[in-house]
Amino acid sequence: MLTSVGAEVVRALADPLRLRIVTLLAREALCTTHLVAETGARQTNLSNHLRVLREAGVVETEPCGRFTYYKVRPEALEALASFFGGLAQSVHNAGNARRPCP
Numbered sequence: 001m002l003t004s005v006g007a008e009v010v011r012a013l014a015d016p017l018r019l020r021i022v023t024l025l026a027r028e029a030l031c032t033t034h035l036v037a038e039t040g041a042r043q044t045n046l047s048n049h050l051r052v053l054r055e056a057g058v059v060e061t062e063p064c065g066r067f068t069y070y071k072v073r074p075e076a077l078e079a080l081a082s083f084f085g086g087l088a089q090s091v092h093n094a095g096n097a098r099r100p101c102p
Contacts, residue, residue: 009080012056017041018049022072025059029071 013019017039024030024038035046050070053059058076062069 006080006083008056009058009076012052012058013080015049015052017045018053021046021049021053021070022058022077025070025072029062029069031064031067031069033067035070 013022020039021035024035030038032043032046032050035041035050036043039046041049050059053070054061056076057073059070060073062071
């Protein structure tokens with residue numbers, strides 16, 4: 001079953017810009033300046049999206065001097081992948097199973 005934490009991750013990743021941010025961060029840790037350059041979004045907009053991703057547990061921060069780097073927490077995505085993988089397996093196992101109507 002999808003937990004409330006998992007549902008929060010799905011909601012966080014449902015936004016196209018947040019999904020783009022996570023896709024970029026999956027390759028390397030980046031600071032907000034890098035993300036502005038990569039996405040074309042305004043810094044304030046990015047900061048709001050990064051806050052949502054942090055609160056959902058998808059990304060974590062790493063201070064580096066004056067900058068803050070963001071990186072993906074792999075365990076958040078692994079838990080989600082495991083859930084959806086299990087869900088897909090249930091569909092395969094169900095085949096043409098059908099509950100009869102009363």
